[in-house]
Amino acid sequence: DADVTQTPRNRITKTGKRIMLECSQTKGHDRMYWYRQDPGLGLRLIYYSFDVKDINKGEISDGYSVSRQAQAKFSLSLESAIPNQTALYFCATSDGTGLLAPKADTQYFGPGTRLTVL
Amino acid sequence: GQQLNQSPQSMFIQEGEDVSMNCTSSSIFNTWLWYKQDPGEGPVLLIALYKAGELTSNGRLTAQFGITRKDSFLNISASIPSDVGIYFCAGQFLAGQNFVFGPGTRLSVLP
Numbered sequence: 001d002a003d004v005t006q007t008p009r010n011r012i013t014k015t016g017k018r019i020m021l022e023c024s025q026t027k028g029h030d031r032m033y034w035y036r037q038d039p040g041l042g043l044r045l046i047y048y049s050f051d052v053k054d055i056n057k058g059e060i061s062d063g064y065s066v067s068r069q070a071q072a073k074f075s076l077s078l079e080s081a082i083p084n085q086t087a088l089y090f091c092a093t094s095d096g097t098g099l100l101a102p103k104a105d106t107q108y109f110g111p112g113t114r115l116t117v118l
Numbered sequence: 119g120q121q122l123n124q125s126p127q128s129m130f131i132q133e134g135e136d137v138s139m140n141c142t143s144s145s146i147f148n149t150w151l152w153y154k155q156d157p158g159e160g161p162v163l164l165i166a167l168y169k170a171g172e173l174t175s176n177g178r179l180t181a182q183f184g185i186t187r188k189d190s191f192l193n194i195s196a197s198i199p200s201d202v203g204i205y206f207c208a209g210q211f212l213a214g215q216n217f218v219f220g221p222g223t224r225l226s227v228l229p
């Protein structure tokens with residue numbers, strides 16, 4: 001089974017609708033991330049969480065919110081979807097123990113959710 | 119903010135050829151990661167580099183951490199059709215900090 005799973009894998013919705021994307025991980029990592037991918041722009045960080053009680057805005061957080069329900073679950077919400085939020089969305093996790101074990105500090109990605117807002 | 123540039127943006131090569139691509143930054147990074155993304159999938163980690171000058175291999179892939187700490191290189195030898203995809207670099211300044219991702223190099227392998 002995959003270590004990082006995302007649901008749904010594909011979603012088409014209309015402008016103004018509320019959408020939630022979910023991410024679950026079995027890696028036991030404390031840190032979880034949401035990224036957005038647009039053609040030619042690479043991955044841009046939306047929100048990240050270092051533990052259940054810690055939520056931080058990333059580079060492009062406007063129009064998005066998150067919830068860290070448990071160590072293993074991190075969901076991304078679009079309160080009122082708009083067409084320019086059409087993109088691929090990726091969840092990622094990391095061990096985050098870089099200060100003690102730098103070689104553990106890498107990111108592992110889920111398979112992605114393709115979101116289309118009409 | 120910090121930005122990474124990757125070159126080339128895209129490349130078409132013949133099967134069997136070697137491939138070279140690079141990632142450059144205007145600021146120093148102390149960790150470099152290289153990922154590959156297949157169509158419809160998430161990025162998969164290929165190689166991680168943690169020391170300036172480090173040269174690390176993973177099968178036909180070899181990556182180097184540039185001496186200046188502002189660049190990294192990825193080479194693929196004897197390319198095969200399944201090498202097709204987008205290759206991303208990511209840099210991190212301090213362990214525990216967030217990573218910055220490059221825009222990717224799209225590789226196409228012609229039979």
